[in-house]
Amino acid sequence: KQEVTQIPAALSVPEGENLVLNCSFTDSAIYNLQWFRQDPGKGLTSLLLIQSSQREQTSGRLNASLDKSSGRSTLYIAASQPGDSATYLCAVNSGAGSYQLTFGKGTKLSVIP
Amino acid sequence: EAGVTQSPTHLIKTRGQQATLRCSPISGHTSVYWYQQALGLGLQFLLWYDEGEERNRGNFPPRFSGRQFPNYSSELNVNALELEDSALYLCASSLGSLPVGAKNIQYFGAGTRLSVL
Numbered sequence: 001k002q003e004v005t006q007i008p009a010a011l012s013v014p015e016g017e018n019l020v021l022n023c024s025f026t027d028s029a030i031y032n033l034q035w036f037r038q039d040p041g042k043g044l045t046s047l048l049l050i051q052s053s054q055r056e057q058t059s060g061r062l063n064a065s066l067d068k069s070s071g072r073s074t075l076y077i078a079a080s081q082p083g084d085s086a087t088y089l090c091a092v093n094s095g096a097g098s099y100q101l102t103f104g105k106g107t108k109l110s111v112i113p
Numbered sequence: 114e115a116g117v118t119q120s121p122t123h124l125i126k127t128r129g130q131q132a133t134l135r136c137s138p139i140s141g142h143t144s145v146y147w148y149q150q151a152l153g154l155g156l157q158f159l160l161w162y163d164e165g166e167e168r169n170r171g172n173f174p175p176r177f178s179g180r181q182f183p184n185y186s187s188e189l190n191v192n193a194l195e196l197e198d199s200a201l202y203l204c205a206s207s208l209g210s211l212p213v214g215a216k217n218i219q220y221f222g223a224g225t226r227l228s229v230l
Contacts (some may be wrong), residue, residue: 032217034218034219036221041201041226042223042224043117043119043203043221043222043223043224044203044205044221045221046218046219046220046221049218089156091156093217099144099146099161099207099217099219100146100158100161100169100171101146101148101156101158101219102158103148103155103156103157104155105154105155106155
């Protein structure tokens, strides 16, 4: 059974800092991994999707890496802004004909002005 | 283009009642997924529908059920509500079954917050 762990559970940084969020998964046989953002009381916004054959994806100030063999992914946020404050969720698609996602519990990020 | 829409936004029920939650996918998407986000438990997969059929379900009791209509919208029904069913229920949609390895990005709605008193 796939399990996804995110560390730390919460993180507080001053504005302008670069930061890294971590995600690990127990079964390396995945099809892809997604990073989402969730604002309080809201749904999820997909940030980046990395296919199992890829090692990283970039979108603006965000860079996600994937090391499938070690079961790890990182989300790097450059030059953090107060608007980046949210909960960041990592989810893996283990495939096998099914597309549901297995989520971590998230990292709650606070960027202090 | 409209995103995934869910209704109602909030739903308050008492123990033992039934709740019905609704989801309209993005136009062109044939797959709908339901997830439960209970406090402290994280997002848990509930159900996946594609082309009107249930394709997979998570580790939830049978009182959680649903269906997908010909227009690909979906309903989630929760019977005999229990206090621990209180949660944010999220619906997501995506393109239908794709070849292995193809991108299958799921787009999420804002959710229905169900409170069971």
